[in-house]
Amino acid sequence: MAAIPFLEPPIPLTWLAQETNTGDALRSLIADITGPKIIRAAISVVLAFVFLEAIQSFTTWLSEKVPRRFRLVIKQAVPFLKGLVLLLVGSYLVRLFINLSDTDLLALTGTIAVALGFAFKDYVSSIIAGVVTLFEAPFRMGDRVQIGDHYGEVVDYGLRSMRLQTPDDNTVTIPHNTLWTDAISSANSGQLEAQVVTDFYFAHAVDPEMVMSILYQAAYSSRYTQLKLPVVVIMAEQAWATQFKLKAYPMDARDEFVYKTDLVRRAKQAFQRQQLPYPQIPPLEAMNGDGADS
Amino acid sequence: MDARLRSWLHGLEAWLARAKTTATDPEEVLEAPPDAIVAQLAQAMGALSPPSSYRETVRTRLAEAIDGWRSQRDAENSLVFLSSPVEPLEPILQASLTNWQHDMVTLVQPLPGCRRLDDPLALQAQLYNAFDPEKAVPSGQQDGEDDREGYPRDDTLSDRYTVIVVPALETFFLRCIQGWEGIEYLQNLVVQDRSRFWVFGCNHWGWAFLDRVCQISAYLEQVESLPKLSGEELQVWLGPLLLQFSEDDAPDQEKSVAAEEAADDAPEIGSHASWNALAGLAGGTASVAAQLWLSSLRVKAEEVAALTEDGALEAENLTVLKAGSQDLDERSLALHLSKPILPSLPSLTILDRYLLHSLLIHGFLSRQQLALSLGEAENQVRSRVQVLRRAGVIIQQGDWLAVHPTHYPKLRGELSNNNFLIGQE
Numbered sequence: 001m002a003a004i005p006f007l008e009p010p011i012p013l014t015w016l017a018q019e020t021n022t023g024d025a026l027r028s029l030i031a032d033i034t035g036p037k038i039i040r041a042a043i044s045v046v047l048a049f050v051f052l053e054a055i056q057s058f059t060t061w062l063s064e065k066v067p068r069r070f071r072l073v074i075k076q077a078v079p080f081l082k083g084l085v086l087l088l089v090g091s092y093l094v095r096l097f098i099n100l101s102d103t104d105l106l107a108l109t110g111t112i113a114v115a116l117g118f119a120f121k122d123y124v125s126s127i128i129a130g131v132v133t134l135f136e137a138p139f140r141m142g143d144r145v146q147i148g149d150h151y152g153e154v155v156d157y158g159l160r161s162m163r164l165q166t167p168d169d170n171t172v173t174i175p176h177n178t179l180w181t182d183a184i185s186s187a188n189s190g191q192l193e194a195q196v197v198t199d200f201y202f203a204h205a206v207d208p209e210m211v212m213s214i215l216y217q218a219a220y221s222s223r224y225t226q227l228k229l230p231v232v233v234i235m236a237e238q239a240w241a242t243q244f245k246l247k248a249y250p251m252d253a254r255d256e257f258v259y260k261t262d263l264v265r266r267a268k269q270a271f272q273r274q275q276l277p278y279p280q281i282p283p284l285e286a287m288n289g290d291g292a293d294s
Numbered sequence: 295m296d297a298r299l300r301s302w303l304h305g306l307e308a309w310l311a312r313a314k315t316t317a318t319d320p321e322e323v324l325e326a327p328p329d330a331i332v333a334q335l336a337q338a339m340g341a342l343s344p345p346s347s348y349r350e351t352v353r354t355r356l357a358e359a360i361d362g363w364r365s366q367r368d369a370e371n372s373l374v375f376l377s378s379p380v381e382p383l384e385p386i387l388q389a390s391l392t393n394w395q396h397d398m399v400t401l402v403q404p405l406p407g408c409r410r411l412d413d414p415l416a417l418q419a420q421l422y423n424a425f426d427p428e429k430a431v432p433s434g435q436q437d438g439e440d441d442r443e444g445y446p447r448d449d450t451l452s453d454r455y456t457v458i459v460v461p462a463l464e465t466f467f468l469r470c471i472q473g474w475e476g477i478e479y480l481q482n483l484v485v486q487d488r489s490r491f492w493v494f495g496c497n498h499w500g501w502a503f504l505d506r507v508c509q510i511s512a513y514l515e516q517v518e519s520l521p522k523l524s525g526e527e528l529q530v531w532l533g534p535l536l537l538q539f540s541e542d543d544a545p546d547q548e549k550s551v552a553a554e555e556a557a558d559d560a561p562e563i564g565s566h567a568s569w570n571a572l573a574g575l576a577g578g579t580a581s582v583a584a585q586l587w588l589s590s591l592r593v594k595a596e597e598v599a600a601l602t603e604d605g606a607l608e609a610e611n612l613t614v615l616k617a618g619s620q621d622l623d624e625r626s627l628a629l630h631l632s633k634p635i636l637p638s639l640p641s642l643t644i645l646d647r648y649l650l651h652s653l654l655i656h657g658f659l660s661r662q663q664l665a666l667s668l669g670e671a672e673n674q675v676r677s678r679v680q681v682l683r684r685a686g687v688i689i690q691q692g693d694w695l696a697v698h699p700t701h702y703p704k705l706r707g708e709l710s711n712n713n714f715l716i717g718q719e
Contacts, residue, residue, distance in 0.1 A: 067712045068713045069711050069712070069713055214471060221469050221471055223469075223651075227502075252713065266471055
């Protein structure tokens, strides 16, 4: 084997030849970067941004204009449309700047995997979680979900994160990779209706039949109630009161809180007419049992 | 899917019809008839008997049901007729059963001309007063139990000769707490008292609501929907209207009777295709078709101008209305039937949809009752009612509000697409 003299240890010429081959390979991988290409790339990035914003704005506008039954269908198309735009633009940029053959792609993937594993771990994890979520569908656009301490309507589904609009009109951004570990509770799972549970408490001596009758009638008489879905009243005993749960569905999950208000208002008017007894919380001394000295 | 497709087709037809109204020949310019003519026609339409197919259906079906009830002990003792919410059943049942005699039965109508009361408990008391005065205690003191003595009555087939007619069942409920206890009382009464046959009229939407809240179809199983009218049937029904505006000096009542009897000889306005289109747009509902027909009538502008100059359009002068195909003289005005189109709905708010849905399930409501059913303050409801009245979606007759028939087909699709419970027609 030939070697370079006067070097200790001698460096074989074959090793240096490999170094030169790798550099050539990398240079051949990257296509010529010319001015027009840069302009085309910039234009495509700008167009991608414009399309993404347009998709979000248009679908949000359209979903509020069409009848209710089409609203969620339109919203649920947003992540797929955005993903399609990103995929097309990404593919175009890669083809513009990189000459990829099958072996090149294989080599590049391995290199990228190592690099991203350290530097962009969380970001890539979020992206992958977002893609997986699209197919698993634990929730959809327009759903009312509980993730951790946050409850609201899913109003945006991005590459890295999703956004919830809470009942207090706050916007909460949640990275997709949160979903690997956190439980997700969806109230409506792509449907327009979501069950609303309203609690009522009465004294133990109350007539349960009367209360249940009033609660059923309150649900059926509310204009928000989806009459095609069942209305149920269940009862439970607490130490200090008898609890009644009214479970019914509004026609639109967005009306959850006004629906609850309407149910409570109607029911309370009937309760007052019938003079039904509310629970009495006993004084603290009586609960302690020993009187004022304790 | 059907409602959405129908809505698109209506919109396309309306757009095409508007595009075609631009006439190329100035002499052929057609316009809507003067208000005085429209008012005369509307008045005459209101006096028309219901279509014969409605009356025949009621009589035939009722005769079959009564025969079954009188011959079999366990046969159903009730029959419910269902119609569109904009097609009041009361005049149809009245017209069908007036002078109707069948097998010695006696028709009784305990609550003629009844209107919905504001207090739901008063509704129930009203029914007690009519059917069971002993149970008619002051409202607020009733209990929920029906401890009627003597029910179920032992009845024999020979005792079965009384038919009770309640033409507007939706009058006896209001969508509020305790609002349908009257209906529950009636359905229990029907099941317990088999010695009487009950005939009810109700609209499809109210029926669907009552079925959900008190399972009324489990008690009143025999249900018959009014038939859908074809183009030919509509032409036979509305065509003779013009005979009432003939030059004959006979009183109007005689003219209307003569018009009905001479239906086959009535002048034809419009082609068969127009009448079939009318029937299709109206969904076979007579009241919708009648209003669409009225809004589709056209006259020639020059003829109107000529008659206006002569003073022939004044109220005290009789204007002779004829079909466009008839011979005209200097006192006659030719009527032409343009292609009917459904009017567009205005932009509806969320409250508007709830308001209109409430009107459709109840048939008609006063403002106070509407506010009570919606759980909304009366001033909120009043403002939206005014807006919808100006847009022509709601009509008001005295204190009563109802949906205008011409807006019903599109409104049905709109409410169905917005997840409301609608009647199955």
